[in-house]
Amino acid sequence: MPELTTQVRDLLAAEPRLRPADMARRLSVPEWELVSRLPETLIVTLPGVHAQTILERVSGWGRVTTIVEVAGSVFEVKASLPKGRIGHGYYNLLGKPGQLHGHLKLDAVANISLQSKPHRGKEAYAIVFYDADGGCIFKIYVGRDEQGTLFPEQVVAFNALKELKHV
Incomplete structure (x- = not known):
């Protein structure tokens, strides 16, 4: 069987529209194992210690799409990410009505990927954001307007x- 990096690149070439989560399922590997082998043109990887910094920055961006996928169900919130403490x-997360509320266990974030990959x-x-087992905890997508x-x-x-890669 070819090395995982080769399998990932072959699958990406054959089905470029496939989501990383679906690619990982197809290859029977944790999502982080797959993502960390995608070309650097699509992915920048960071250690989980940057999670709070990223969340603080994103809270100033305006409306984004936050996604949590559990057991095949997908939950989406299209709103600005609230500030947290x-x-x-x-x-x-100190959300106002209509914003996401929650409690994030930052020390559970082992790795982060910044994905610049077409979706649909x-x-x-x-x-x-990924846990230590390579599973996705949640995702934040850059927002879109009504069009x-x-x-x-x-x-x-x-x-x-991406500058955090060098910090």
Whole structure:
């Protein structure tokens, strides 16, 4: 059987529209194992220690799409990510009505990927947070307007996150 990196690149070449989560299922590997082998033109990987910094930056972007996928179900919130603060071992999202609320266990974030990979045939940018087992905890996608156009200032801000690779 070919090395996993070769399998990933072959699958990407054969089915470029396939989502990383679906690619990982197809190859029977944790999503992080797959993502960390995608070409650097599509993915920038970061250690989980950058999670709070990223969340704080994203809270100033305006409307984004936050996705949690569990057992085949997909939950989406299209709203600005609220500011948060550390308390009782969590990063607590202080959302207003209509915003996401929750308590994020930041020390459970082992890795992060910044994905610049088309989704359903459209240009897309996602920040994906992974646990130590390589599973996806949640994703934040750059937002779109009513016509489906990416918010250009968010694309710029997303690309600026790549600088964290060198911190």
